[in-house]
Amino acid sequence: MAVFEEARQNADREVVVKLLTTLADNPEKTQRDLAAEMGISLGMVVSYIKSCVHKGFVRSRQVAPRRWAYFVTPKGFAEKSKMVSGYLHRAMTFFRDTRVQLEDLFLNCQKQGIQRIAIVGSGDVARIAILASNGFSVNLELIEQKDDYIEKLKGFEAVLVTDLADPQGTFDTLKDFIEEEKLLSIATLCINRKRVNLSDSFVRKTATDSDKDMFIEEEACKASKDKTA
Numbered sequence: 001m002a003v004f005e006e007a008r009q010n011a012d013r014e015v016v017v018k019l020l021t022t023l024a025d026n027p028e029k030t031q032r033d034l035a036a037e038m039g040i041s042l043g044m045v046v047s048y049i050k051s052c053v054h055k056g057f058v059r060s061r062q063v064a065p066r067r068w069a070y071f072v073t074p075k076g077f078a079e080k081s082k083m084v085s086g087y088l089h090r091a092m093t094f095f096r097d098t099r100v101q102l103e104d105l106f107l108n109c110q111k112q113g114i115q116r117i118a119i120v121g122s123g124d125v126a127r128i129a130i131l132a133s134n135g136f137s138v139n140l141e142l143i144e145q146k147d148d149y150i151e152k153l154k155g156f157e158a159v160l161v162t163d164l165a166d167p168q169g170t171f172d173t174l175k176d177f178i179e180e181e182k183l184l185s186i187a188t189l190c191i192n193r194k195r196v197n198l199s200d201s202f203v204r205k206t207a208t209d210s211d212k213d214m215f216i217e218e219e220a221c222k223a224s225k226d227k228t229a
Contacts, residue, residue: 011127011128011130011131013083014095014127014128014131015038015040015044015048015131016048016051016052016057016079016080016083017080017083017092018038018092018095019034019038019045019048019049019052020052020057020058020072020076020077020079020080021080021092022034022037022038023058023070023071023072024072024077024080027069027070027071027072028063028067028069029070030067031045031046031049034049039096039099039100039103040131040134041134041135044134049070052070052076053070055075055079056073056075056076057072057073057075057076057079057080058070058071058072058073058076059071059073094124094188095124095128097188098124098125098128098186098188099128099131099132101186101187101188102128102129102132102133102186103132103136105160105184105186106132106133106136106138107136109136109138109158109184110136110137110138114138114157114158115137115138115139115157116138116139116141116155116156116157116158117138117139117140117141117156117157117158117159117160117184118140118141118142118143118152118153118156118158118159118160119140119141119142119143119159119160119161119162120143120145120149120153120159120160120161120162120163120170120174121145121161121162121163121164121165121167121170122142122144122162123162123163123164123165124164125162125163125164125186125188125189126142126162129160129162130142140160141156145163145170150173150174150177150178153174153177153178154177154178156182157182158182158183158184159174159178159182159183159184160184160185161174161183161184161185161189161191162189163189164189167185167189167190167191168190168191168192171183171185171191171193180193
């Protein structure tokens with residue numbers, strides 16, 4: 001539970017960084033515009049803005065009868081710099097691309113009635129997965145890679161690899177114990193689902209057409225690498 005809470009808090013910080021960056025560029029962006037640009041719900045935007053105002057990161061001012069502007073304060077800029085730690089651009093690109101892939105994956109799971117999903121591998125991808133799962137009828141649980149963790153995974157409907165340190169190694173270990181159709185992965189991690197020839201287009205094959213949205217192509221992996229390079 002402590003690991004899950006830490007992941008949630010880190011994901012919150014990533015959203016705050018993006019919110020402060022967006023408001024610094026355009027203080028008069030509407031809450032709906034912010035929600036669309038950040039890929040979160042309107043309710044979440046309102047909640048984050050209220051939190052930032054309360055902490056002194058943002059100052060609000062009414063500019064029209066039903067319109068507010070939100071200005072980042074010196075304290076807000078200082079806090080953003082502290083959280084960013086020198087890699088904002090790359091982190092946001094990684095965040096956006098990874099989140100889009102995870103949302104597509106969760107949508108596919110929702111269509112197939114898959115709800116209980118274990119995530120294996122703590123870190124940035126796990127934190128983004130937790131954030132991206134909002135709005136989908138899926139329940140994620142972070143499973144720590146301890147001695148008996150593989151046995152715990154067998155009780156889930158699906159297992160998502162989120163290990164950023166050694167994604168291929170984690171996947172190869174799991175596939176010896178977990179049915180292949182239950183193992184999920186995304187292009188960002190560039191996992192080869194099968195040992196294939198270089199001429200093969202797909203690194204994942206599934207039994208039905210409904211699973212095609214989950215295919216991971218070599219081209220998608222290369223594109224993801226290019227964007228985050």
